[in-house]
Amino acid sequence: MLTIRQGIPEGLLDLQSHELYKKLSGPTLFQLPGRRNPPLFISVLLHGNEPAGWDAIRHVLYHCQSREFPRSISLFVGNVEAARFRQRHLEGQPDFNRIWPGCVVEDAPEYMMAKQIYDEMAANKLFASIDVHNNTGFNPHYACVNRLEAPYLQLATLFDRTVIFFKRPKGVQSLAFSNLAPSVTLECGQPDNPRGVAHAIEYLTACLNLAEIPTHAVAKNDIELFHTVAVVRIAPGVEVGFQGEDLDLRLIENIDHLNFRELPFNTLIGWQKNQQELVLRTADEQDQEVSDHYFHLDGNALRISRPVMPSMLTRNIQVIHQDCLCYLMERLALPDSVASSCE
DSSP states (O other): EEEEESSSOGGGGGGGGGGGGOSSHHHHHEEEOOEEEEEEEEOSSTTTTTTTTHHHHHHHHHHTTTTEEEEEEEEEEEEEEHHTTSSSOTTTTTTTSSOOSSSSOOOOOHHHHHHHHHHHHHOOOOOEEEEEEOSSSSOEEEESSSSSSHHHHHHHHTOOOOOEEEEOTTHHHHHHHHHSOOEEEEEEEOOTTTHHHHHHHHHHHHHHOSSOOOSOEGGGGGEEEEEEEEEEEOOOOEHHHHHHHHTSSETTTTTGOOOOOOOTTTEEEESSSSSOOEEEEEEEETTOOOOOHOOOOOOOOEEEOOOOOOOOSOOOOHHHHOSSSEEEEEEEEOGGGGEOOOO
């Protein structure tokens, strides 16, 4: 299902993400030569409702059309079909950011496509990998890494001082490509905020002009590092929302404003109709169920059981069911092997 192209079709860069189906038949890998090699891999629209990556790279490509790119680019434009309808993914489709090598082996065409791209990039070698996303909740801009090594952290802090280290979920693009080159995921805020696109443009332009990625230690004052320790999902069949006493789980109205706040014990999350057992399903890095470690019921009130910091809490009910309610994070000290003082 993958199309590989050596150039940009005329008029493609004039299209918004929901219009790409007019020029692209589906997922497309563009191999664009530049002055330096190996190429920079950039993936956009792994989720069709997150246009910041496409808007940023089309701006960069448009302004480079009259001259040679400073570095070769391998650009993967992902879920064109879902982007047409501004959906994360369509019914019957897998999540395009859960299909990469390392995921549970599947026979669906999307999994075979992701492996084909991975194998192609492994054969060509890579300078770095950048996966660009939006998120639906109220979150700051931040970068994610999957290895605590200096080049990965340097690439992340070039985007923002807030950096998240994670090893789950499996099948994520950056996690797979971290075996090939320094790899990051960029989270550029909500889709309707132009600041996210501007930030991504600035970052991609800087990366394309790098001669090399710094390998020296990261200054401790230049980074706030967090570790994703668990993912929180809603149990199957549970009706969740924000209004209505008959909901299985009624969340507090401003729940996405809890993102990137260190929540104290007993913070209120919502209210459950069933007061006997939690309707949350929380998996740690070993995929063990740990909901009782982080949440408890106080009557029908659902509360936090230990200090923790959430990310990606959202008011989008569809995303809650398709992906998760949130991730839980803890602060992580920068390892001495990749840290330096400011002295």
